[in-house]
Amino acid sequence: MxxxxxxxxxxxxxxxxxxxxxxxxxxxxxxxxxxxxxxxxxxxxxxxxxxxxxxxxxxxxxxxxxxxxxxxxxxxxxxxxxxxxxxxxxxxxxxxxxxxxxxxxxxxxxxxxxxxxxxxxxxxxxxxxxxxxxxxxxxxxxxxxxxxxxxxxPSNTMLPGMQIGWNLKRSLSTHLIAWKSDDDPTPGDLSWGIILHPYPEICIMKGTKKYYRLGPWNGLRFSGRPLMKLNDPSNNYEFVSNKEEVYYRWSLKQTSLISRVVLNQTTKERRRYVLSKKSWTL
Missing domain, CATH: 2.90.10.10 (Bulb-type lectin domain)
Structure with missing residues (x-):
């Protein structure tokens, strides 16, 4: 050998x-x-x-x-x-x-x-x-x-297809948490998710206090967002509430688009990437 x-x-x-x-x-x-x-x-x-x-x-x-x-x-x-x-x-x-x-x-x-x-x-x-x-x-x-x-x-970003809300069977809350700063991803004070009560609603919380609320879902849009487009050419919106889960989800009608929702230190922003400009727009 x-x-x-x-x-x-x-x-x-x-x-x-x-x-x-x-x-x-x-x-x-x-x-x-x-x-x-x-x-x-x-x-x-x-x-x-x-x-x-x-x-x-x-x-x-x-x-x-x-x-x-x-x-x-x-x-x-x-x-x-x-x-x-x-x-x-x-x-x-x-x-x-x-x-x-x-x-x-x-x-x-x-x-x-x-x-x-x-x-x-x-x-x-x-x-x-x-x-x-x-x-x-x-x-x-x-x-x-x-x-x-x-x-x-999730961290501070919601991507298309992601569900924000509650899995009631697992007692799991899925919510965004803002970074402490743009160069420090340590969890900050603001969070964005669904508050459970007879009429669940999406809120931005600062600690345990409501910082901003969208209101309950009325079947078409969030009641606190009257300007929310019903026939959005770019996005699909979905709100589900039953005995097992309560969640909000959005998706893109055109998969070629790049879009995300970001919770920063002061508010929530939807950002879309523009290929021609190689930058994000609100």
């Missing part, structure tokens, strides 16, 4: 008997599997190259965050942050463990992790073209089979 053949056989035996010790760095893909890790400088990209997940900083190289941003927008416009209140260093690593949870570590200490109580045999994390980061079984792609999704835990 030649030396190279001996090394090849030894490597094959090692993989067969110790697969949990093999960790591969993610190349350009939309997935993270159990045997891959994501480190600083590496990213995953949604199938059609719309969104990108990776590590970034906002001007301070000693404060690094894990997040999602538009891949083809010149400025790195971040739409989701995992560890907004807990910045990390460049040596941090994101892994998907065998229980189907994403775990972000720095110096072997857990900084952030997902919290799915369900387990599957072959979990994968995937970044979708909607900007939603999901964990699911590799053979199941329906939304109701997701073990966890970032759309349930």
């Amino acid at each position: 030649t030396f190279m053949l001996f090394i090849y056989c030894l490597y094959t035996i090692f993989i067969l008997f110790f697969p949990s010790l093999i960790i591969f760095t993610v190349a350009e893909t939309s997935f993270i599997t159990q045997y891959q890790s994501l480190s600083y400088g590496n990213t995953i990209v949604s199938p059609h190259g719309i969104f990108e997940l990776g590590f970034f900083n906002l001007g301070n190289p000693n404060k690094i965050y894990l997040g999602i941003w538009y891949k083809n927008v010149p400025l790195k416009d971040v739409v989701w942050v995992a560890n907004g209140g807990s910045p990390i260093k460049a040596s941090s690593i994101l892994k998907l463990n065998r229980y189907g949870n994403l775990v972000l570590t720095y110096n072997n200490k857990v900084v952030w992790c997902t919290s799915s109580s369900e387990t599957v045999q072959n979990p994968v994390a995937e970044l979708l073209d909607s900007g939603n980061l999901v964990i699911r079984d590799e053979n199941r792609t329906k939304a109701y089979t997701y073990l966890w999704q970032s759309f349930d835990y």
Whole structure:
């Protein structure tokens, strides 16, 4: 047996008997599997190259965050942050463990992790073209089979298709939280979500006090927004209220458009990206 053949056989035996010790760095893909890790400088990209997940900083190289941003927008416009209140260093690593949870570590200490109580045999994390980061079984792609999704835990941005409101079965409130400042994604004072009572309404809250309210949904629009277009040429609006869930959702009629809702330190804004100007407009 030649030396190279001996090394090849030894490597094959090692993989067969110790697969949990093999960790591969993610190349350009939309997935993270159990045997891959994501480190600083590496990213995953949604199938059609719309969104990108990776590590970034906002001007301070000693404060690094894990997040999602538009891949083809010149400025790195971040739409989701995992560890907004807990910045990390460049040596941090994101892994998907065998229980189907994403775990972000720095110096072997857990900084952030997902919290799915369900387990599957072959979990994968995937970044979708909607900007939603999901964990699911590799053979199941329906939304109701997701073990966890970032759309349930937004930062300061609402993307088309995202639901803002309540999953009453899980007692889960999905709401936006403003950043502390434009260069600090630490959760700030303002939040935007649905207040539950006999006539649920969307409010911006400052702490526990109502800062701004849209009023209840009257079947066509929010009562506090009389100028809301009934036949909007660009957007679809949906409000659902039943025993299991209460939520508001909007979607784009033209998928070629790039649009988002951002809660800043003072108010909520809808921003649309204009390709010809390479900038966002309100």
